[in-house]
Amino acid sequence: RSLKLFLLVFVLSNINNYALSNQIYLIDMKKLLNESKAGKKAQETLKKKLNDGNKKYEKQGLALKKEEKDLIAKKKLVSPEEYKKSINDLRKKNIEYQKNRQKAANDIFRQKEKARAELYKALNPILQKYMSENNIKMIIKKNSIVVANTEIDLTDKILKVLDQELKSINLN
Numbered sequence: 001r002s003l004k005l006f007l008l009v010f011v012l013s014n015i016n017n018y019a020l021s022n023q024i025y026l027i028d029m030k031k032l033l034n035e036s037k038a039g040k041k042a043q044e045t046l047k048k049k050l051n052d053g054n055k056k057y058e059k060q061g062l063a064l065k066k067e068e069k070d071l072i073a074k075k076k077l078v079s080p081e082e083y084k085k086s087i088n089d090l091r092k093k094n095i096e097y098q099k100n101r102q103k104a105a106n107d108i109f110r111q112k113e114k115a116r117a118e119l120y121k122a123l124n125p126i127l128q129k130y131m132s133e134n135n136i137k138m139i140i141k142k143n144s145i146v147v148a149n150t151e152i153d154l155t156d157k158i159l160k161v162l163d164q165e166l167k168s169i170n171l172n
Contacts, residue, residue, distance in 0.1 A: 023137035026148055027127070028155040033119060036162050042115040042169040046108055053104045060097055064090070115169045122166040126158060 033039045071086050078086070127139055139154065 023135065025136055025139050025152045025154045026142040026145060027139050027158060028142040028153070030143065031155050032123065032159055032162060033116060036119070036159055036166070038122075038162070038166045038169045039115075039119055042112075042119075042171060045171055046112055046115070049111075050105075050108050053101075053108070057097070057101045057104070064094055064097060067093075111171045115171055118169050119162075119166065123158070123162060126161050126165055130154070130158065130161065 034043070067090060071083070071090060074086075075083055130136070131139065142148075142153065142155070
């Protein structure tokens, strides 16, 4: 009698575990961010902005260094007051240059975070719809899992839907 009870409990618990395992899936968020059409476009745009900004600030930095060298070379040719005034002007330019460079980097970082948030916002209803249509109880981020069967990875399926639903991300 106890053996029958044990077998019944064992079978029921395995059926329950099997049913639950068919309702939990994985998704690779990094892949969705990096490989979706909208994500790629946003990354390309931000990378171009970053490169353009770096070139611009590199030129400005070189100009400031040249101005500093020229000022040092003229030190003995100008009065101490004029030299001090020129040094202060150069410091102000350098401070302004550093502020502008940092602001540009911060702006790009904010745009990147905004793009990520917009992609997540577009992704949520897609996941909700997919879950309800396919009787899925839970989707877990793939990076939180040590080992899992590849059959429960929904990333490529969701990527196709995301590419259809979200063509681009507004970066402004």
